[in-house]
């Protein structure tokens with residue numbers, strides 16, 4: 001009886017306040033979550049995960065010693081992934097991070113990434129995090145950590161420099177600007193970890209490399225990297 005009443009209220013709420021797809025704003029069907037099936041089927045998956053090396057690995061390993069790398073999607077300017085990441089970052093649509101985190105976590109279990117021992121969400125500068133109210137990669141990172149049964153470590157590395165968004169700065173200056181942007185928390189007590197550094201989009205790779213470099217200063221560290229999307 002109680003279940004019937006809950007279902008009835010659920011159906012009425014969906015009738016008056018329908019849940020909308022974060023991609024196309026169409027009404028979601030009861031079996032759809034966050035994204036409608038049509039939007040979901042149109043997402044540009046990138047299939048990097050089963051391979052020890054891929055284009056992302058080649059680009060990052062030119063700058064830092066990195067173990068494994070993968071991304072869930074290819075990022076095309078003005079494409080659906082750009083739109084969804086914008087929703088996640090600036091419009092409070094945190095469910096997108098959780099949904100993609102679930103999908104990424106499924107790919108990472110039973111893969112090389114099971115060797116990772118702790119997840120690091122790419123830190124935001126505290127001013128930017130305060131303004132946004134949250135770190136957009138935390139939901140994505142948590143789903144991965146839960147599936148791999150390893151902790152999320154938010155306080156090992158921090159962003160000491162509030163760098164500009166990429167669109168505002170020239171790409172060639174990006175590497176110099178980010179080189180000393182991260183610092184280790186002197187009070188952390190982690191050693192011999194295989195860190196899984198997680199971010200939203202890999203564009204130049206400058207911030208991933210700078211953050212990974214800081215983590216690699218910790219004794220016995222290895223770093224693998226996962227992003228929601230890889231910019232083509």
Ligand SMILES: [Zn+2]
Pocket residue numbers: 021022023024025026035036037038039040
């Ligand atoms: Zn849709």
